[in-house]
Amino acid sequence: MTHSNEELFECTELAGIVWQTSQEQSVVQSLSRQCPYCGHFTAHRGTNVHFDNVSCFESRHGTTRLIITQHLCSNPACQELSLSADWWTADNTVNPEKLTAVLGHWSLRPSSRARPQPEYIPLALRQDYEEACKIAALSPKAAATLARRCLQGMIRDFHGIEKRRLVDAIEALHGVVAPEVWAAIDAVRKIGNIGAHMESDINLVIDVDEDEANLLIELVEQLFAEWYVSRHQRAQRMKAITEAAAVKETARQGQQPQAPSQPPAGTKSTGSPSEV
Ligand SMILES: [Zn+2]
Known part of the structure; x- marks a missing residue:
């Protein structure tokens, strides 16, 4: 995995990361990207990541720029293209190229963070997961409701735990699943409004923010x-x-030698053939 300083600098500048030569390895790792289509990790290189920096009209938002990012998966069997757009404010007083804060992010392709899931996972669970991913940014509340329903469905389907309330289903997992899995579930269920409404019916829409909804989706994944x-x-x-x-x-x-039905005349049977 080799990167030119220019490539690293370009990537780290856009990601807002302070780059130092001695940190090359950790920077490269942090800038690797998992393909949303096949799950393969691809390091940022000039040949598989491309940024277009588009200047926007001066507006009530000040000086802004649109960064269009293309990622090409390096897995030869995949070679999918992912496209995203980030809208940044720029510091006009210093240099309009200097990006300061992200105003918006859009995943253009694929349109949601949903990863293809194998068909041996029940269809109803996959559908809840995919829909939760699609609406996580627009309606975190709806996404969290779907993710909670998916979680309860998984516990019922995989572990045979049938409980009316999600809180009871999760409680029943304690001691059944691996300790680190339990720790992750326990941590997510206690977050903010997710934790506050854990005892509510899973169909109750709870007021969560996008980060909380994404954490639930990540847990499902x-x-x-x-x-x-x-x-x-x-x-x-x-x-x-x-x-x-x-x-x-x-x-x-x-390969086993067949014992002759009748030993040839003048020979003596040696008994069973030895093991091969
Ligand atoms: Zn891929």
């Missing part, structure tokens, strides 16, 4: 991976071992 994807991958690995063992056994039987 992590539990999809921790529960469904891990279980599926483990099953696939075990199936592969079982099949490999069966192939080996078939080959072994094929």
Whole structure:
């Protein structure tokens, strides 16, 4: 992973990160980006990230600029293009190129943060998750409601815990799931209004901000991976071992010398053939 100083400088300037040569590795890691289509991590390089800096009209917002960012996934099997737009204020007194604060962010492609989820996750759960992602910025309240419903559905489907209230379903997970998973669930459920309304019916719309809604969505994503994807991958690995063992056994039987039905005249049977 090699980057020219210019590339790092360009990226870190736009991200508002103070760059020092000795911090190259951590900067590069922090600027790696996960492809929303395939999950592959791609480091920022001149060949797969491109910024267009567009000047805007002087307006009641002062001097502003629009940064259009393109990310090309470096996974040869994917090569998807992600597009986003960030609207910045610029410091006109010093240099109109100097960006100061973000006024807005829009993910143009894909249109939401939703990652494709495998089909072995129940459709109803995937739909709640995808809809929550789509509306997280426009209506965090609605997104949080969908994410809470998805969470309760996952606990019921995966762990067979059937509780009317989400708070009781989560409580029943204590001691059932891995300690670090429980710690994450416990931390998210206590946040602000999510925690204040934990005992409410999941269909009650609660007033949460975008960050809180995104945390709930992130928890759903992590539990999809921790529960469904891990279980599926483990099953696939075990199936592969079982099949490999069966192939080996078939080959072994094929190589086994067949005991002659009648020993040739003048020879003496040596008994069972030895193991291969
Ligand atoms: Zn990709």
